[in-house]
Amino acid sequence: MGYTITTMLSGVPVESDRGALGWSSVVLLEGRGQRILFDTGSYGDRPLLLQRLESQGLCLEDIDALVISHFHFDHMVNIELLTEQQLFLHSRELDYIKTRAFAETGDPFVPLTHVRLYQDRLIPVEDGQILFPGLRIVHLPGHTPGTMGLYLEQEDILLTSDAVKNAADFLQGRPPPCFYSETEALKSYDRVRSLTPHILPGHDREFILGPDGRVEYQERSEVNLDLQDDPYGSGRLINII
Numbered sequence: 001m002g003y004t005i006t007t008m009l010s011g012v013p014v015e016s017d018r019g020a021l022g023w024s025s026v027v028l029l030e031g032r033g034q035r036i037l038f039d040t041g042s043y044g045d046r047p048l049l050l051q052r053l054e055s056q057g058l059c060l061e062d063i064d065a066l067v068i069s070h071f072h073f074d075h076m077v078n079i080e081l082l083t084e085q086q087l088f089l090h091s092r093e094l095d096y097i098k099t100r101a102f103a104e105t106g107d108p109f110v111p112l113t114h115v116r117l118y119q120d121r122l123i124p125v126e127d128g129q130i131l132f133p134g135l136r137i138v139h140l141p142g143h144t145p146g147t148m149g150l151y152l153e154q155e156d157i158l159l160t161s162d163a164v165k166n167a168a169d170f171l172q173g174r175p176p177p178c179f180y181s182e183t184e185a186l187k188s189y190d191r192v193r194s195l196t197p198h199i200l201p202g203h204d205r206e207f208i209l210g211p212d213g214r215v216e217y218q219e220r221s222e223v224n225l226d227l228q229d230d231p232y233g234s235g236r237l238i239n240i241i
């Protein structure tokens with residue numbers, strides 16, 4: 001028996017000139033006696049995340065462990081909901097936040113207050129480590145020094161987080177925004193390609209790279225923006241996926 005993979009929140013491949021929207025992927029893995037959450041989404045995601053857990057018949061206490069792909073707000077800030085669970089972060093990312101290196105590199109997405117709160121609770125992990133049976137840590141640096149993915153060995157799928165933010169960037173060889181190294185980010189793309197064609201990205205829907213090199217999305221998703229820009233009208237609903 002392997003793991004059941006449930007995308008609790010689908011990543012959305014969207015940028016804005018107002019700043020990061022942070023609509024990242026949140027994934028629940030269930031199997032082999034464990035329930036593991038991969039990333040947590042952001043503050044704005046919280047009600048929907050809780051609602052989706054409830055619709056699975058779960059509450060927060062049912063989660064055994066939390067794997068944090070990297071310490072950007074849109075992936076980790078809901079740690080504060082999970083007070084008892086084990087929290088895993090790559091050792092390089094833990095150094096990055098503990099030494100405050102993120103401030104020197106101008107990385108604006110690491111919340112310092114959360115670093116202070118959680119730096120002693122986070123458990124460092126390494127590339128190749130089998131976190132739980134069938135779940136392997138894959139270090140994919142570039143976006144940050146310690147960005148990591150999780151490879152499900154039996155299911156042959158890689159959760160990449162922001163090492164692969166979306167299918168378009170990956171297909172066209174454009175690295176994600178890098179607070180560490182674009183060269184390393186492109187090497188991480190190579191590593192992802194060599195591992196599996198089945199990818200669940202940080203800000204996009206799960207996809208498979210077909211034999212012809214084309215992207216086959218594996219899930220449907222929909223986000224509606226309700227824009228109240230007309231005080232005399234009913235607003236506008238914008239569907240973006």
Ligand SMILES: [Zn+2]
Pocket residue numbers: 070072109143162
């Ligand atoms: Zn990030």
